[in-house]
Amino acid sequence: MENTPRPATSHPDTILVIGAGGQLGLELTQELRQLYGATNVVAADVRAPQHEEVQQAGPFELLDVLDKPRLEEVIRHYKPKQVYHLAALLSATAEKNPKFGWQLNMDGLFNVLDASIDLGVKQVYWPSSIAVFGPDTPRQNTPQLTVMNPNTVYGISKLAGEQWCEWYFRKHGLDVRSLRYPGLIGYKSLPGGGTTDYAVDIYHKAVAGQSYECFLKADTYLPMMYMPDALKATLDLMHAPAEKLTVRSSYNLGAMSFSPAEITASIQRYYPDFHTTYQPDSRQQIADSWPASIDDTQARLDWSWQPEFSLDRMTDDMLLHLRQLIA
Numbered sequence: 001m002e003n004t005p006r007p008a009t010s011h012p013d014t015i016l017v018i019g020a021g022g023q024l025g026l027e028l029t030q031e032l033r034q035l036y037g038a039t040n041v042v043a044a045d046v047r048a049p050q051h052e053e054v055q056q057a058g059p060f061e062l063l064d065v066l067d068k069p070r071l072e073e074v075i076r077h078y079k080p081k082q083v084y085h086l087a088a089l090l091s092a093t094a095e096k097n098p099k100f101g102w103q104l105n106m107d108g109l110f111n112v113l114d115a116s117i118d119l120g121v122k123q124v125y126w127p128s129s130i131a132v133f134g135p136d137t138p139r140q141n142t143p144q145l146t147v148m149n150p151n152t153v154y155g156i157s158k159l160a161g162e163q164w165c166e167w168y169f170r171k172h173g174l175d176v177r178s179l180r181y182p183g184l185i186g187y188k189s190l191p192g193g194g195t196t197d198y199a200v201d202i203y204h205k206a207v208a209g210q211s212y213e214c215f216l217k218a219d220t221y222l223p224m225m226y227m228p229d230a231l232k233a234t235l236d237l238m239h240a241p242a243e244k245l246t247v248r249s250s251y252n253l254g255a256m257s258f259s260p261a262e263i264t265a266s267i268q269r270y271y272p273d274f275h276t277t278y279q280p281d282s283r284q285q286i287a288d289s290w291p292a293s294i295d296d297t298q299a300r301l302d303w304s305w306q307p308e309f310s311l312d313r314m315t316d317d318m319l320l321h322l323r324q325l326i327a
């Protein structure tokens with residue numbers, strides 16, 4: 001994470017990252033290994049990831065989070081004090097496979113929370129999403145506490161998960177922490193099955209010299225965040241003193257908000273001939289039910305959250321790295 005240098009920290013305990021092969025998991029695993037040493041960070045995923053960094057740079061375990069005995073075996077073996085549980089089906093995929101989306105997102109969370117209590121894990125990180133909000137929610141500067149009513153399987157599972165995290169904290173004293181991520185954008189890996197994925201795909205098309213067909217309308221505003229900011233937020237939250245945290249469901253987290261037309265214009269600063277066409281599909285309905293921008297005052301107050309990347313700064317960095325990758 002070259003833009004937000006932090007001093008190396010010594011961390012005596014093992015960390016387990018479940019879903020380490022995913023878009024966030026890959027980068028979070030790399031970041032944690034840099035901070036705490038590769039051998040102290042166990043990467044786990046249902047599939048052996050393609051990325052060497054996850055599978056070979058430190059311990060790796062094949063793990064289906066729905067297989068509770070196997071999860072317990074991994075926890076018993078490594079005795080992690082922290083678990084990052086990132087495995088989930090995202091919004092668009094969960095709409096197509098609702099029962100499995102619910103099962104993975106909920107039973108996976110229960111397995112992690114219960115195993116953590118039973119086997120002495122002290123801290124759990126679990127990502128929530130802007131998908132917890134729904135069509136009745138105020139769309140601009142969506143507050144931390146407001147009408148929710150999500151209408152996607154993913155959103156319902158994330159909202160229920162937030163409430164369960166809070167319940168496990170209050171009832172069992174498990175130190176569960178969570179963020180409501182906006183769409184995450186990074187150059188190291190592709191997201192899969194989300195509604196905000198277009199904002200990653202579009203950069204890949206631009207550097208390949210192709211045009212982009214967008215599945216959302218040109219003026220669809222959604223909250224977004226560049227990966228270095230997402231990593232910083234996650235680690236800042238996990239490092240914050242427990243007594244500072246007033247939210248035990250999940251924190252609103254904002255950075256930037258833009259539309260497909262605006263990201264296209266940002267890319268055109270480098271590729272003037274690049275253009276986007278618009279062919280909205282079922283994901284448009286999902287996007288229309290989500291906030292356009294987020295009020296993250298509570299995160300700023302409680303643990304000094306401050307994003308660094310604007311749209312143009314993200315575009316500069318994304319294009320620089322993607323060009324290097326294909327060179």
Ligand code: AKB
Nearest residue numbers: 090091129194195196
């Ligand atoms: C999705 O689009 O499903 C995710 C999310 C906003 O949680 N990126």
